[in-house]
Amino acid sequence: MLDPVVVGVVVFVLASFIGFELITKVPPTLHTPLMSGSNAISGITIVGAIIATGIENDLLAASLAFLAVGSATINVVGGFLVTDRMLGMFRRPRREGRE
Amino acid sequence: MSPEVQALLYLLAAVAFIIGLRRLGSPRTARSGNAVAAVGMLLAVVVTLVDSEVSWVVLGAGAAVGAVVGAVLALRVQMTAMPQLVAAFNGFGGLASALVAGAVYVTVTGEIETVEMLTILLSVGIGGITFTGSLVAYAKLQGLLSGSPITYPGQKTLNAALLVGLLTAGVWSQTSQDPLAFWGMGVISLVLGVLLVIPIGGADMPVVIALLNSLSGLAAAATGFVIENSALIIGGALVGASGLILTKLMTEAMNRSLANVLFGAFGTGEGAAPAASAGGDVRTTTPGDLAVALSYANRVVIVPGYGLAVAQAQHQLREVADELERRGVEVVYGIHPVAGRMPGHMNVLLAEAEIPYDRLLDLDDTNSVLSRTDVVLVLGANDVVNPSARDDAESPIYGMPIIEVDRARTVVVVKRSMSPGFAGIDNPLFYDEGTLMLFADAKKALADLTVALETV
Numbered sequence: 026m027l028d029p030v031v032v033g034v035v036v037f038v039l040a041s042f043i044g045f046e047l048i049t050k051v052p053p054t055l056h057t058p059l060m061s062g063s064n065a066i067s068g069i070t071i072v073g074a075i076i077a078t079g080i081e082n083d084l085l086a087a088s089l090a091f092l093a094v095g096s097a098t099i100n101v102v103g104g105f106l107v108t109d110r111m112l113g114m115f116r117r118p119r120r121e122g123r124e
Numbered sequence: 125m126s127p128e129v130q131a132l133l134y135l136l137a138a139v140a141f142i143i144g145l146r147r148l149g150s151p152r153t154a155r156s157g158n159a160v161a162a163v164g165m166l167l168a169v170v171v172t173l174v175d176s177e178v179s180w181v182v183l184g185a186g187a188a189v190g191a192v193v194g195a196v197l198a199l200r201v202q203m204t205a206m207p208q209l210v211a212a213f214n215g216f217g218g219l220a221s222a223l224v225a226g227a228v229y230v231t232v233t234g235e236i237e238t239v240e241m242l243t244i245l246l247s248v249g250i251g252g253i254t255f256t257g258s259l260v261a262y263a264k265l266q267g268l269l270s271g272s273p274i275t276y277p278g279q280k281t282l283n284a285a286l287l288v289g290l291l292t293a294g295v296w297s298q299t300s301q302d303p304l305a306f307w308g309m310g311v312i313s314l315v316l317g318v319l320l321v322i323p324i325g326g327a328d329m330p331v332v333i334a335l336l337n338s339l340s341g342l343a344a345a346a347t348g349f350v351i352e353n354s355a356l357i358i359g360g361a362l363v364g365a366s367g368l369i370l371t372k373l374m375t376e377a378m379n380r381s382l383a384n385v386l387f388g389a390f391g392t393g394e395g396a397a398p399a400a401s402a403g404g405d406v407r408t409t410t411p412g413d414l415a416v417a418l419s420y421a422n423r424v425v426i427v428p429g430y431g432l433a434v435a436q437a438q439h440q441l442r443e444v445a446d447e448l449e450r451r452g453v454e455v456v457y458g459i460h461p462v463a464g465r466m467p468g469h470m471n472v473l474l475a476e477a478e479i480p481y482d483r484l485l486d487l488d489d490t491n492s493v494l495s496r497t498d499v500v501l502v503l504g505a506n507d508v509v510n511p512s513a514r515d516d517a518e519s520p521i522y523g524m525p526i527i528e529v530d531r532a533r534t535v536v537v538v539k540r541s542m543s544p545g546f547a548g549i550d551n552p553l554f555y556d557e558g559t560l561m562l563f564a565d566a567k568k569a570l571a572d573l574t575v576a577l578e579t580v
Contacts, residue, residue, distance in 0.1 A: 029352045030239050037345055040358040043142060044365025050149045053461060053486045056370060056468025059148050060337055061210050062158050063366040066141050067217045067337075069165065069359035070344040072134075072172045073224035073351045074186070079177040080231045087179065089230065091186045093223035096216040098190025099197070104213050105162040106198035111206070112155040114475045118482040 058111045065104025071097035125175050131354065133171045138358035140164025145362060151481045168355050203476045204433055207466040208265035211258045211333050214340045218254025221247050221343035225350050226310065235301055243349035245294045245309065251343040252313030253320070258336050260321040261329055265465060271326025273389040279323060280387065286316050323389045330466045331374045331385045338367025370467045377461035377487075379513075379524040404555035406542070409562050411569065414536055415576035418444075421498035423454045425490065427527055428474065430464055431504030437567035438477035441503065444570055445479070447577050456483050458490030458500075458527045460508035487525055494531040502529060502537040503566050509537075510551045521549055535559045538569045 051059050074093035080086060125133075141164050147157025194213075201209045225247030229236075236244070263269040290312045297305035324332055341363025348356025375382050409417075418424055426445070432438060445455040457479065463470035471484050485493070494500065502509055505527075512519040513526045529535045535558055542554065553559055562569055 028239075030243075030349060033349050033352065033354070033357050036354055037348075037357050037361045040138075040361035041365045044145075044362040045369060047142065047145045047149070047362070048366040048369045050146075052149070052151075053373075053459065053468055054471040054481050054484055055148060055151060055154055056373075057206060057210075057464075057466055057472045058154060058158070058468070059145075059366065060334070060370060060467060061206070061213070062148055062161060063145065063363045064210060064213050064217065064337055064340065065158075065165070066144075066161055066359050067214075067340045067344045067363040068220070069137075069141075069168060069356050070217065070221045070224060070347050071165075072168050072353055072356060073228075073347045074220055075169065075172045075178055075183060076176050076351060077224050077227040078179040078182040078186070080227065083231060086227045086230050087182050089223045089227040090179070091182045093220045093227060094183055094186030095190040095193075096223070097220035098187045099194040100213050100217040100220060101165055101194070102191045103194030103198040103209075105158060105165070106195055107201060107206075107209065107213075108158045109155065110198065111203075111472055111475075112151075112158060114472070114478075115151050115154070116475065116478055116480045117152070118480045 054115075058108050061104055061111065062108040065101055065108060068097050068100035068104060071101055125171070130171055130175055134168060134353060134355040137164040137168035137171070137355045140167065141359050141362055145366070203473055204436075205266070206469060206472060207329060207333055207464075208262045210466060211261040211265060211329075211336065214333070214336045215255045215258030215262065217340035218251040218258065218336075218343045220251075221340070221347040222251025222255065222310070222313075224347050225251065228350055229306060236298075238298060240350070241298045243346055245297070245306075246346040247343060247350055248306075248310050249290060249294065249313045250339055250346055252310055253317040254336055254339040254343055256314045256317030257321045257332075257339075258317075260318055261332050261336060264321075264326050265329055269322075273325045274322040275389050279319075283316070283319055286312055286319065290316060320386070324386065325389065328378075328385045330462060330464070330469075331371055331378075331382070333466050334367050334370035334374055335382075336367070338364050338371060341365075341367060373461060374467055377525060379521070406554055407560050409536060409560040411562070411572035411576040412579075414560075414562060415573055415580045417499055417534060417536070418448055418453065418501070418573075419451055419577065419580045421453055423456070423493070423497045424448060425456055425458050425485075425494060425497045425500045425529075425532065427458045427460075427490075427500060427502045427505045427509055427529060428463060428470060429503060429505030429508070430470070432566050433464070433470070433473040433504075435504070435565065435567045437503070437570055438473055438479070440567055440570035440574070442477045442479050444573055444577070447574065456485050456490075456493065458487075458494075458529075459484050460487055460505070460527055463505065463508065487527060491528050491531070494528055497532040498534065500529045500532040500535045502535065502539075503570075504538070506539070506551060507549065509553055510549065511553055511556075512549070512551070516552075519549060529553065530556055530558060533558065536562060538562045538564060538566055540565055
């Protein structure tokens with residue numbers, strides 16, 4: 026088996042290229058929601074925060090984990106909600122439906 | 125759940141992020157794309173909860189506080205304040221990544237392997253810089269800190285020294301396994317985040333937020349290496365790439381290099397003597413005359429600037445546009461990439477005023493319709509329509525892509541006074557033969573225009 030770190034590097038590089046391809050196609054109109062939405066995705070670190078709450082009965086570790094869960098949750102919940110709120114304001118073109 | 129199944133479910137979550145981002149590429153599908161990404165996140169969280177031994181007290185308390193704070197911030201924020209909110213969210217993301225790595229560090233017993241230590245140090249370093257850097261960006265955008273660059277002698281030397289210190293502490297904490305070196309590195313990264321952002325001017329914040337967005341993704345990816353989780357690595361890489369592209373687009377729109385934005389302390393108030401006035405006569409107009417000109421135009425292009433949004437005049441603007449459209453005038457909006465305080469900000473502000481997104485043209489599309497446009501209405505924009513960026517090689521903004529409003533038959537600039545814009549650069553557009561000035565506050569001018577239109 027390959028070292029997990031090497032596998033991780035492979036995954037990271039390929040995912041970066043997918044990211045470049047995807048984001049290049051996003052029109053300027055959507056750049057702000059793109060930013061807040063991708064910001065929410067970076068909150069995936071919440072997975073690490075959840076795992077960190079269980080690693081040991083150590084006060085310092087528990088405090089760090091508590092803060093990590095809190096900040097990651099702000100990022101995830103706030104990020105997805107505010108993006109949804111913004112995208113809800115983007116109105117469809119008026120001529121549509123008349124055709 | 126076997127580790128294999130778990131790994132595949134994490135991959136599924138990452139695929140949801142990719143599909144979500146792809147759907148964010150079109151206004152029609154964007155909202156569902158955001159929902160798909162959120163479902164992916166939920167899946168990742170559930171998969172984690174099923175198999176991990178979590179402390180429900182710590183987890184519940186942290187999640188409850190975070191969810192309430194995040195929801196309140198997201199639902200109450202004004203659209204004009206979106207840049208500082210995104211800056212704050214970036215910061216929390218960076219902080220979370222750094223803290224996870226810190227929690228892993230304190231619970232590892234015995235000597236830590238070089239590679240694992242490296243990933244932990246990267247998480248803490250990038251996360252720490254992202255956290256405090258975002259806080260400073262937030263404070264600047266929110267007006268808690270002055271928007272002008274904060275500089276002092278030896279600034280670059282100090283930052284360079286801190287960067288060396290950061291690397292030294294990192295290497296030292298690996299070789300000596302001394303916790304003091306580890307925490308020292310964490311503190312240095314926090315200090316560095318502050319010092320790197322304070323010399324950057326308020327008008328350059330779009331670039332900084334985009335860059336911090338990228339860093340928050342990279343911090344998450346580094347944490348993914350620490351806990352060996354592909355969802356974090358993929359999610360983090362996607363965000364890292366996204367932030368980098370937006371950073372590049374913003375610097376190109378300002379014709380500046382990233383290094384110049386980060387270290388140039390652009391927009392210093394001191395010594396910014398107003399450039400020699402281009403001089404010449406200025407022609408003025410009245411709301412009444414403007415109403416006539418607009419009503420008889422075939423196409424009107426509106427170029428909004430940030431001042432319009434600050435005055436909350438975009439709703440007034442839509443009323444004027446609606447009235448003109450009832451008369452058969454085609455109204456479109458020319459949006460410069462740096463018109464707002466973050467990438468795409470102006471588009472969101474206009475969307476809030478229920479202006480349909482197909483009327484919002486980007487820089488290239490705007491310039492291609494301008495030569496076939498009767499009237500351009502410039503509202504609160506200045507530097508982004510300054511022809512010296514195109515014509516005058518001596519101008520400090522020379523080379524910056526602009527909306528070439530002087531291609532249109534008539535240009536009407538609504539402005540409070542002749543004072544130069546943020547960069548302190550005189551604008552020859554105001555003295556051009558095809559330009560009419562309407563000296564008024566944007567909101568007042570639009571209100572007067574609405575009244576005047578009734579009599580045309």
